[in-house]
Amino acid sequence: MRPFTYARPDAAADAVATLAADPDARFLAGGTNLLDHLKLGVVEPTQLVDVTGITSTEITELDDGGLRIGAGVPNSDLAADPRVRERYPAVAAAILAGASGQLRNMASTGGNLLQRTRCAYFADPTTPCTKRDLSQGCSARGGWARYHAILGASEHCIATHPSDLAVALVALDAQVQVLGADGARTIPIAAFHRLPGDDPTRDTVLAHGDLVTAVDLPAPTPAVANSTYRKVRDRASYAFALVSAAVALEVREGTVVDVRIALGGVAHKPWRATTAEAALRGRPATDDEFRAAIAAELEAAEPVESPLGGNAYKIPLVTGTVVSTLRGLAGGVA
Amino acid sequence: MTTMDARSMGTSVRRIEGPDKVTGTAAYAGDTVAAGTLVLHPVQATVARGEITAIDTSAAEAVPGVVAVLTHRDAPRLGDTGDPEHRVLQGTTIHHRGQFVAAVLAEHAEAAAEAARLVVVSVDEAPSTTGFDPDAEAYTPAALGNGQQADTLVGDPDAALAAAPVVVRASYSTPMEHHNPMEPHATTATWIDGRLEVREASQGAELARQTLATLFDAEVTVRSPHVGGGFGTKGFLHAGTVLTVLAARTVPGRPVRFALGRRQMFETVGYRPATVQHMALGAAADGRLEVVAHDVVGATARYKEFVEPAGGSTRSMYAAPHRRTSHRAVPLDLDAPTYMRAPGEAPGSFGLECAVDELAVALDLDPIELRVRNEPDVHPENGLPFSSRGLVECLRTGAERFGWSSWDRAPRRRLVDGWWHGVGVGCGTFPAFRMPGSTAEITFTGGRYVVAIGAADIGQGARTVLTQIAADALGVDVDSIAVEIGSTQVPVGSIAGGSAGTASWGSTVVEAADRFRDKYGDAPDEGDHADAATPDNPWAEEYAMAAYCAQFAEVAVHADTGEIRVPRLLGMFGVGRILNPTLGRSQLQGGMVWGLSMALHEESVVDPRFGEVINHDLAGYHVAANADVRVVEAEWIDEDDAYVNPMGAKGIGEIGIVGVAAAIANAAYHATGVRVRSLPITCDDFLTSGLL
Numbered sequence A: 001m002r003p004f005t006y007a008r009p010d011a012a013a014d015a016v017a018t019l020a021a022d023p024d025a026r027f028l029a030g031g032t033n034l035l036d037h038l039k040l041g042v043v044e045p046t047q048l049v050d051v052t053g054i055t056s057t058e059i060t061e062l063d064d065g066g067l068r069i070g071a072g073v074p075n076s077d078l079a080a081d082p083r084v085r086e087r088y089p090a091v092a093a094a095i096l097a098g099a100s101g102q103l104r105n106m107a108s109t110g111g112n113l114l115q116r117t118r119c120a121y122f123a124d125p126t127t128p129c130t131k132r133d134l135s136q137g138c139s140a141r142g143g144w145a146r147y148h149a150i151l152g153a154s155e156h157c158i159a160t161h162p163s164d165l166a167v168a169l170v171a172l173d174a175q176v177q178v179l180g181a182d183g184a185r186t187i188p189i190a191a192f193h194r195l196p197g198d199d200p201t202r203d204t205v206l207a208h209g210d211l212v213t214a215v216d217l218p219a220p221t222p223a224v225a226n227s228t229y230r231k232v233r234d235r236a237s238y239a240f241a242l243v244s245a246a247v248a249l250e251v252r253e254g255t256v257v258d259v260r261i262a263l264g265g266v267a268h269k270p271w272r273a274t275t276a277e278a279a280l281r282g283r284p285a286t287d288d289e290f291r292a293a294i295a296a297e298l299e300a301a302e303p304v305e306s307p308l309g310g311n312a313y314k315i316p317l318v319t320g321t322v323v324s325t326l327r328g329l330a331g332g333v334a
Numbered sequence B: 001m002t003t004m005d006a007r008s009m010g011t012s013v014r015r016i017e018g019p020d021k022v023t024g025t026a027a028y029a030g031d032t033v034a035a036g037t038l039v040l041h042p043v044q045a046t047v048a049r050g051e052i053t054a055i056d057t058s059a060a061e062a063v064p065g066v067v068a069v070l071t072h073r074d075a076p077r078l079g080d081t082g083d084p085e086h087r088v089l090q091g092t093t094i095h096h097r098g099q100f101v102a103a104v105l106a107e108h109a110e111a112a113a114e115a116a117r118l119v120v121v122s123v124d125e126a127p128s129t130t131g132f133d134p135d136a137e138a139y140t141p142a143a144l145g146n147g148q149q150a151d152t153l154v155g156d157p158d159a160a161l162a163a164a165p166v167v168v169r170a171s172y173s174t175p176m177e178h179h180n181p182m183e184p185h186a187t188t189a190t191w192i193d194g195r196l197e198v199r200e201a202s203q204g205a206e207l208a209r210q211t212l213a214t215l216f217d218a219e220v221t222v223r224s225p226h227v228g229g230g231f232g233t234k235g236f237l238h239a240g241t242v243l244t245v246l247a248a249r250t251v252p253g254r255p256v257r258f259a260l261g262r263r264q265m266f267e268t269v270g271y272r273p274a275t276v277q278h279m280a281l282g283a284a285a286d287g288r289l290e291v292v293a294h295d296v297v298g299a300t301a302r303y304k305e306f307v308e309p310a311g312g313s314t315r316s317m318y319a320a321p322h323r324r325t326s327h328r329a330v331p332l333d334l335d336a337p338t339y340m341r342a343p344g345e346a347p348g349s350f351g352l353e354c355a356v357d358e359l360a361v362a363l364d365l366d367p368i369e370l371r372v373r374n375e376p377d378v379h380p381e382n383g384l385p386f387s388s389r390g391l392v393e394c395l396r397t398g399a400e401r402f403g404w405s406s407w408d409r410a411p412r413r414r415l416v417d418g419w420w421h422g423v424g425v426g427c428g429t430f431p432a433f434r435m436p437g438s439t440a441e442i443t444f445t446g447g448r449y450v451v452a453i454g455a456a457d458i459g460q461g462a463r464t465v466l467t468q469i470a471a472d473a474l475g476v477d478v479d480s481i482a483v484e485i486g487s488t489q490v491p492v493g494s495i496a497g498g499s500a501g502t503a504s505w506g507s508t509v510v511e512a513a514d515r516f517r518d519k520y521g522d523a524p525d526e527g528d529h530a531d532a533a534t535p536d537n538p539w540a541e542e543y544a545m546a547a548y549c550a551q552f553a554e555v556a557v558h559a560d561t562g563e564i565r566v567p568r569l570l571g572m573f574g575v576g577r578i579l580n581p582t583l584g585r586s587q588l589q590g591g592m593v594w595g596l597s598m599a600l601h602e603e604s605v606v607d608p609r610f611g612e613v614i615n616h617d618l619a620g621y622h623v624a625a626n627a628d629v630r631v632v633e634a635e636w637i638d639e640d641d642a643y644v645n646p647m648g649a650k651g652i653g654e655i656g657i658v659g660v661a662a663a664i665a666n667a668a669y670h671a672t673g674v675r676v677r678s679l680p681i682t683c684d685d686f687l688t689s690g691l692l
Helices: A012-020 A034-042 A075-080 A082-087 A089-096 A101-106 A109-114 A163-172 A274-280 A287-300 A314-329 B020-023 B109-118 B155-163 B203-217 B240-247 B345-363 B367-373 B390-404 B462-474 B503-522 B581-600 B660-672 B684-686
Strands: A005-007 A024-028 A047-050 A059-061 A067-070 A176-181 A185-188 A211-217 A227-232 A243-252 A255-264 B038-044 B050-056 B066-071 B100-105 B120-125 B151-155 B167-176 B186-192 B195-200 B220-223 B256-259 B275-283 B289-301 B322-332 B412-418 B419-431 B439-445 B446-453 B481-484 B529-532 B545-559 B563-576 B631-636
Touching: A012 A047, A012 A176, A012 A211, A024 B462, A059 A082, A067 A082, A075 A089, A075 A101, A075 A109, A082 A089, A089 A163, A089 A227, A089 A243, A109 A163, A109 A211, A109 A255, A163 A227, A163 A243, A163 A255, A163 B563, A185 B529, A211 B155, A243 A314, A255 A274, A255 A287, A255 A314, A274 A287, A287 A314, A287 B439, A314 B684, B038 B240, B050 B100, B066 B109, B066 B240, B100 B109, B100 B503, B155 B275, B155 B289, B155 B322, B167 B345, B186 B240, B195 B203, B195 B240, B203 B220, B203 B240, B275 B345, B289 B503, B322 B503, B345 B367, B345 B419, B345 B660, B367 B390, B390 B419, B390 B563, B390 B631, B419 B503, B419 B660, B439 B503, B446 B462, B446 B503, B462 B503, B503 B529, B545 B660, B563 B581, B563 B660, B581 B631, B581 B660
Parallel strands: A005 A047, A024 A047, B038 B256, B195 B220, B289 B322, B446 B481, B563 B631
Antiparallel strands: A059 A067, A067 A211, A176 A185, A176 A211, A227 A243, A243 A255, B038 B100, B050 B120, B066 B100, B151 B322, B167 B275, B186 B195, B186 B256, B275 B289, B412 B419, B419 B545, B439 B446, B439 B529, B545 B563
């Protein structure tokens, strides 16, 4: 592990200024991902800037009926908040589907959105990875690609984003509050994470030194109140998603009035299934319609073949997961 | 012949060191860090095969806090144990990725790690093969990993298969698996005036002592009071221990500590090698087997052979006049495989017991009835009578308890809340051994009997059970016994391995107790003393001795996603006398959980481009989590075996795993109609079957 310095500024603006002045400095919040990467040599910052004392740990009501979640709110507290549980069930379910109790106690809301992919090659500095170093190649292609992307990948990177919470936030059209060197701004969550394209080193649109200060949940709609998060994984708990779905559904008299579908485990970012949503709106809430809608979404899918395990299975898995979850929200057997 | 009377044996005496463990005061090998201890961080090969041409340690040596950097150029020469794993820093050849090629000693861990990163190793890389291809060129090993012969043949299996009315031919595969005990290996070594003192996470302090004494030609003391799981990986010493002792030798008087990180557990301490098992069963229309053939192709390491004896237990499971087992090995440029809990039996029972299930389907016969019809009267290969054999009783009592008969035998019949449910059975056996070479010493002092023997408590409860055995053998209460184990400062003990620890140490303790009572009666004086070596079992050549089990599984497979869960496991065991029901049940259940984990989760994925296991941490290599383990019941039949040992106890360390993966795979077939012949079983097996 390379030596680094540790700073604990008193104000968010100081933290942002410190990072802006040092391209190799990093924010430290819960540390549940960053500390692993320090030990593994995945990242080698010169300076850690601890923001745990300066980002809000409060969940407050917004005037429009929504909630503002401070970036420092621990995942455990967010999942346990009665308002979140009642109004945004998909958010609570997503958090509880991830990690372990101990990790959720440490992990922050902002940090959850900024965690890095669990691609095994990214986490192993002895294997090439474009996400760690643009000059290298992607080892996951032709390698162990069971967990990797089927949508929106590039030749440089087929990693998936690991956050469960982010998938739920994308389905709910959350807004991310950011403080940067030029002041505060708001980024819609759907535009927050990015596809790998030519630069997989960047997971989000944030600039170096941008600090996530809060996440805003918009006022709940009937669909959002009828939302859930379904995570499919190789063991019953404590594993990253093979595929997950945050789904919100409003059905009136057998017809889909409103639907939101966001997918995890399929792309470099939480994947809003807008094609499927459009195909379902105004249609009968039946298995056949659900299946046709997700099939339309997956027309763009490009599974990866690999001698060590490809991911073509994710196409029927996404289909089964989404159909089952929609069916459950419509009152059937999930 | 009768077994000895039991007063304490058979009761649930509480684990003696339990309070120390749950309060965190039990010191494991890596827990005690004396002042002045140096931290070792290794430098490891990043290619699978090659020759070191140069090592530049200058940058590493310049890191503040670094005391020494050791390479093959300056490492002390070692004696020869005959084990290539022990030839640490003795030459320039790289045999596998992760091999230790240098070591840094530093005052603290961060400096050691940073310096290790700065060591520049130049390597002339050679072509390597690290991916297992069962169709690659293979050889016949001189012996299997457990010493058994590679091949056995009775009758004419091929002709019998050609003539058999019903034949099942299928191939089953099991992946590379790593032990991953909760406690990674740890060594603290100190050289004091030419003597070596070692604290080691070990399944056998005496074996460790002998190995180190040979390597270093020195007087050695090994302490191993508590061990956080071994499962075979802490039996024979691995390179990390040798490296630590080697490095410590360069800094006499200073303790050197090396606790492996989890990733290092995937490259230097062994694993269960992958197998492909070609099964052929031929039966008459009534289900009686005419032929059993089990042909195994398995991976091994090129630099050190260990061949998984996957066909071994097939030699004794079922009667059939024509029979064959064979083992072929494909050498790979990986670190060496080793014993892993039920070596041979665990993967081998997957092949055999799934094939038997497929035969039952082909015959339209209940799989329990099929097994009962093929129960042998004597050992089917060597003709010895069984000292006891509880397989049929395990099947019948287990079926009753499990509610087997309430299930329609046809597959794909029960859909409950979106999950397909089914049940399956798988059986197994594990030999009842006794290892020679222990000595037990009993001294009466301070009103108690001190029983000293170099046994190892690796979590199985040896300390407690030996106390119970000693109490009954001496005719006193357990409170009058003080057992001293876990080091070379007490008389020698064989290793905790082969499910033979209790049988071996216990037989020795009973022998010493008998001598003690012969000499002193039941009212000894202060200082009275007797000892004994492990007695031979006079029946060892007269009877076939083994534990048996029948494992029952209920499986649920999600109708939309293919997720597989195991809501219920029941293991019925014929294992002789259970010496401590609480500890015994825990050990059997632990084995069953391992079997579940093997069935659904465990797989080390080697990326041959890099020569390493790429899912080399516990996020990538899954073991069953609490939520995967639902109802797991372990029960046993009453079995009085007067031949295995005076206690009448067969080993239970490994039998718990055996047959579980087959039971789960068979239940998955029953649930869905999808036959999965490759472990682990995951959702994609069902999603791509077209049947969901």
